[in-house]
Amino acid sequence: MSLIQPRTLKGFRDYLPAAMIPRERLMETARETFRSFGFAPIDTPTLEHLEILTGKGSEETDRQLYQFVDAGKRPVGMRFDLTVPLARFAAQHINELGTPFKRYHIAPVWRGENPQAGRYREFYQCDFDTIGTESVLADIEAVTVIDSLIRAIGIDAFTISINNRAILNGLLESLGLADKATPILRSLDKLAKIGLEATNAEMVNAAGITSEQADQVLGLAQCDGTAEQVFAKLPGILGDNEKANEGAARLREIYDGAIASGVSPDRIKIDVSIARGLDYYTGVIFETTLDELPGIGSICSGGRYDNLAGLYTKQHLPGIGASLGLDRLLSALETLERLSSNSKPCPVFIPFFDKDHRDDYLRLATNLRKAGIGTEVYPEPRKLKAQLKYADGHGFQYALIAGGNEWERGEVQVKVLAEKTSEDIAYQHDAPEKLIERLTTS
RNA sequence: GUGGUUGUAGUUCAGUUGGUUAGAACGUCGGAUUGUGAUUCCGAAGGUCGAGGGUUCGAGUCCCUUCAGCCACCCCA
Numbered sequence: 001m002s003l004i005q006p007r008t009l010k011g012f013r014d015y016l017p018a019a020m021i022p023r024e025r026l027m028e029t030a031r032e033t034f035r036s037f038g039f040a041p042i043d044t045p046t047l048e049h050l051e052i053l054t055g056k057g058s059e060e061t062d063r064q065l066y067q068f069v070d071a072g073k074r075p076v077g078m079r080f081d082l083t084v085p086l087a088r089f090a091a092q093h094i095n096e097l098g099t100p101f102k103r104y105h106i107a108p109v110w111r112g113e114n115p116q117a118g119r120y121r122e123f124y125q126c127d128f129d130t131i132g133t134e135s136v137l138a139d140i141e142a143v144t145v146i147d148s149l150i151r152a153i154g155i156d157a158f159t160i161s162i163n164n165r166a167i168l169n170g171l172l173e174s175l176g177l178a179d180k181a182t183p184i185l186r187s188l189d190k191l192a193k194i195g196l197e198a199t200n201a202e203m204v205n206a207a208g209i210t211s212e213q214a215d216q217v218l219g220l221a222q223c224d225g226t227a228e229q230v231f232a233k234l235p236g237i238l239g240d241n242e243k244a245n246e247g248a249a250r251l252r253e254i255y256d257g258a259i260a261s262g263v264s265p266d267r268i269k270i271d272v273s274i275a276r277g278l279d280y281y282t283g284v285i286f287e288t289t290l291d292e293l294p295g296i297g298s299i300c301s302g303g304r305y306d307n308l309a310g311l312y313t314k315q316h317l318p319g320i321g322a323s324l325g326l327d328r329l330l331s332a333l334e335t336l337e338r339l340s341s342n343s344k345p346c347p348v349f350i351p352f353f354d355k356d357h358r359d360d361y362l363r364l365a366t367n368l369r370k371a372g373i374g375t376e377v378y379p380e381p382r383k384l385k386a387q388l389k390y391a392d393g394h395g396f397q398y399a400l401i402a403g404g405n406e407w408e409r410g411e412v413q414v415k416v417l418a419e420k421t422s423e424d425i426a427y428q429h430d431a432p433e434k435l436i437e438r439l440t441t442s
Numbered sequence: 443g444u445g446g447u448u449g450u451a452g453u454u455c456a457g458u459u460g461g462u463u464a465g466a467a468c469g470u471c472g473g474a475u476u477g478u479g480a481u482u483c484c485g486a487a488g489g490u491c492g493a494g495g496g497u498u499c500g501a502g503u504c505c506c507u508u509c510a511g512c513c514a515c516c517c518c519a
Contacts, residue, residue, distance in 0.1 A: 005493085010510065058515050063443075081519085113517070114443080125519060186517090276518090285519095299519065327517025353477075386471095390481035403477060417479070 011121025022339045023124075026153060027106055030126040030324060033149045034104035037141065039128050042103045044085040045337050052073035052088050052312075076108040082127040082323065083280075090131045090319070091295075091312035099317075106326075118331040119294040129321025129435055130308070136250060138320050139284045139304060139316040140257035141166065146288055146322055147263045153329070154338070156297075159290035160263075163273040164284050165303070167221075167234075168275060170244025175216055183207035184217060185275035191221055192273065220272045227255055232271040247283075254284055263379055269399075274338025280305045286322065289381040296332045300324045340421070346374025348439060349396040351387035351418075353402045363429050364412070373438045398439060402427075414438055 015023060031041070047070075054062050054077070060416040066078040079085050082105045094101065106126045115121060121375040128145055130138045143160060150158050167188065168185060172178050187202040194202070198216060207254060219237045223230045231252055238244040258267055263441035269355040276285045283304030290299060302322025333339050348368055350361050358381075365375040376396075378387050386402070391399045406424070412435055415422040 007510080028468075065515080109519085111518080112443095113512085116513070119518075166491065239471085297518065301519070323519065328519045351478090384478050386479090390479085392479045399479080401478065405477085420479075422478085 003171070005232045009121070011119075013120065013122075015344075019330070021214065021345065026114065026326055027126065028122075029152045030106060030149060030326075031104070032209060033145065033152050034126075034128050036148075037128075037145055039102045041109065042086075042089065042122040044079070044082075044089055044105070044107055046078060046108075046223065046390070047076045048085060048088065049139065050077045053077040053080060053084055061111075064111055064113050066110045069138065079107075080111055081109050081131070082107060082125050083305070083321065084127060086127070086129055086131070087308040087317075087319075088312055088322075090317055091105075091309045091315070094132065094313075094315065094317060100138070101131040102129070103131075104128040107317060117335075120327055123328070124326035125324065126324040126326055127321060129226075129319050131317055131319040134318045136253050139254045142284075142302065142322055143254065143258040143268070143286065144261045144263060144322050146286065146324075147267060149324060149328070150300065153291065158267060158271050158288055159291060160267055160286055160288050160300075161269045161274050162254065162284060162286045163270070163272050163274045164247040164254075165275070165281050166247025166252065166283060167238065169243050169282075170241045170247055171217065171220070171238060173243060174239060175213060176243040177209060177213060177217070178263045180207045180209060182279060184209065187290075188220070188273055189247040189275040191218070198222060206398070212383060212440055216300070223272045227265070227268065230272065231255075234272070246294075251284065252432055276301065276303060279399075280308045282306045286318070290332055290336075293332050296328060296335075299332065339342040344376075344395040346376055347397040348375040348396075349375055349399045350377045351391070351399060351401060352378045352381045352383055353384055353387070353401060354407075355381045357402065357407055358404070360429070364402070364427070364432075367429065367432045368439070369438065371432070371440075372438065373439055388415075392411070400435075 008389040013243035038297065048065055051066075053065060057092055059078055065080050068076060072075050086103070086105065090097075090101065104127060106124065108122055108124050112120050112121060113119070128142075130141070143162065146160055157264060168188070169181060172181050172184060183206040184203055187199055187206050190202065191199045192369065199221075200211055200214045200218060203209055204211050210381070217332065223233045223237060226232075231248070234248045235245065238248060255268060255270060258268060274285065274287060276287070283301040283306060285303030287303065288297070288300035301362075302320070304318070304320040308319060309315070330339070348365075350365055352361060361377050365377045368375040378390065388399060396417055399415040401415055401416055402411075406412055409424075410426055410428050411424040412427040413422050414425050414435070425435050426440045
């Protein structure tokens, strides 16, 4: 009989303990941060009716959607992001939940695109959103959450770029180009990457506008520099278009509010040329890049979408939120060599040293766990040498060695693995205090 | 989805203009006086050379197809 080759699908990956431990730690950090702002957890199904998912982002996102017909002949799709399922969820449950509704959602999503460094076909997103309020306070809070989150993860060098779609839409409106907004904005998004001339050409090409019109849109590109400089230049470019100017004023308010709530000004960049591809954004939009690794792309993006739930309900449900790309961030941390290599979930290792004392090892471990000290007992009575090698290779802090002699004396040898030192500490099953004390004070 | 590039033991790689039983290092496992781990010494296991087909007397080495990784485009976390 021939063996089946063990393999995973393209863009899908296994996670070994060394990768999974920092991954779980990141999720815990995200959970704690979201909760500290009052966001509550939800979950939604992996699969949705296909009609729920299609036509929400762009043609591109529809193309990347994993879809098939289930055994009951229903067209179904795997969720592409967590925002569209949230919109459906909100339309369905908002009456029980009330507004404003703040939730976070940490779960995998699927996109059928070609993988690359930091891009996979299955990856986790950590989303947080506030539904049911148009208040600028929610916008400000979103920026603050992103800042808190990235800092809690232990990253200091990052930049949150902020813009307001209303500025772009207002400008396009006054130029009479509103109906071509999508291709124009998509081209504009490439400005930082391909430069002014190429972007102009791209707009002419993709949106079918004249080079002069493209130049007018690209006037925005001159709006660079510090936040103050950008806000000073904006009115001259936006003219008297009401929508655009209101958008600029709101952007200013968000910026000031974020600074007031403690976000460092040098971490926020007002960038009126970012547009974001997803069509459902209507207000403020943001993306977050790592200063040390900008090439990997945005690790946390989002924005305000005032119409999304309107596809599923007549109730007006505006929302704002953002998404942390967990796997992309991990990939970045890995290339920056910022991941700890410790792959063990607990600090204490007990070798199965003397067969006659098997139950003593188990009891010892139980006593330590009761005291909150994670403990692993080796399952086989192999040579001590081999067991210590295992302990050493797996990042344990302590090995507790106890053979006949130690048990007789009422002691346990505590070996500090990293320092290669050891000392005998008094221990008996009904008097574990001394040992526990030794293990909890480093 | 398009284009480029790579694919040899668990890992990182060597493998001359195609020529006999495919190598190394690290890792793994075993041993070096019967109870002590990153060093040393000895030994062993582990590869249908990503997969399939073709050219050839003969292919890891050439050609085609396919799968996967990486990079670019597209898009995006």
